[in-house]
Amino acid sequence: MDAKTYIESGILELYVAGALSEKENQEVYEMMKQHPEVLQEILEIESAVIKLTESVAPTQNITHFNTIKSKLNLEGGTESKIIDISKPRYNWVTYTGWAASIVLAGGLLWTLNLNDVLKSDIKIAETQQELLEIQIEKSKINLNEANNLISVLRDNNISQIPLAGQGNFEQTYAKVYWDKAKQRIFLDAQGLPEPPEGKVYQVWSLTLAPLTPTSLGTIENFTSDENKIFEIENANQSQAFGITLEPAGGSKTPTMEQLYTLGIVKS
Secondary structure: OOHHHHHHOOHHHHHHOOOOOHHHHHHHHHHHHHOHHHHHHHHHHHHHHHHHHHHHHHHHHHHHHHHHHHHOOOOOOOOOOOOOOOOOOOOHHHHHHHHHHHHHHHHHHHHHHHHHHHHHHHHHHHHHHHHHHHHHHHHHHHHHHHHHHHHHHOOOOOEEEEEEEOHHHOOOEEEEEEEOOOOEEEEEOOOOOOOOOOEEEEEEEEEEOOEEEEEEEEEOOOOOOOOOEEEEEOOOOOOEEEEEEEEOOOOOOOOHHHEEEEEEOOO
16 A cells, blocks of 8 residues: 555544554554655544643633633622522532532543643653664665675676667666675666556566576565665576566566567677
């Protein structure tokens, strides 16, 4: 499920309310790690809950206070209100006990509201800490990937194979960095457009005589990967590399009508 659909599903509101199971909470946490917009939506929901609580609590306290004043005949006004002490309906002990009960109820309500605000503040702080930890971990991973790629680009034993656009896709391009010693390639796919929904790019190793394609797998995370650089295992004696657009899950043989790029390894 994409981030937009996930946000609109209403599951984040249930997460903030604490109404999800442990498994569902874990699913939300995984979505937060993968999609910053999901985490931002959670923070906005929690902030809205706090603002709503703050706006409602004072009104409720005033309402209870006014009710107490009304019951005790303490409402202000120009006309004085006299209680007939010769025939009292209730004695002062009854009034005091009744009023104390209302004050206590109002105090409990205020305490509950305060506890809700404190719990929301704690949850926001925990979520922000999780976001910071995710960002730090992501920075470490990006730094390691960058250092790894730099070492590959500077290695004279690494073969560079440009892949040119083909047929109706002549504007596309890609580049393969082949590390034969470690039997892997680094595919720079920055020149490929976003695949349509239900489609994936599939990478092929080719031998030319006779023409034999061997699948190196599909790029499932093409859209979410910002750098568009993918490390792929390749133990083949490749003479060329190609990229086709295939149905989700990939194909056994390349769809030549959807051949986006092709490049021959120079001997």
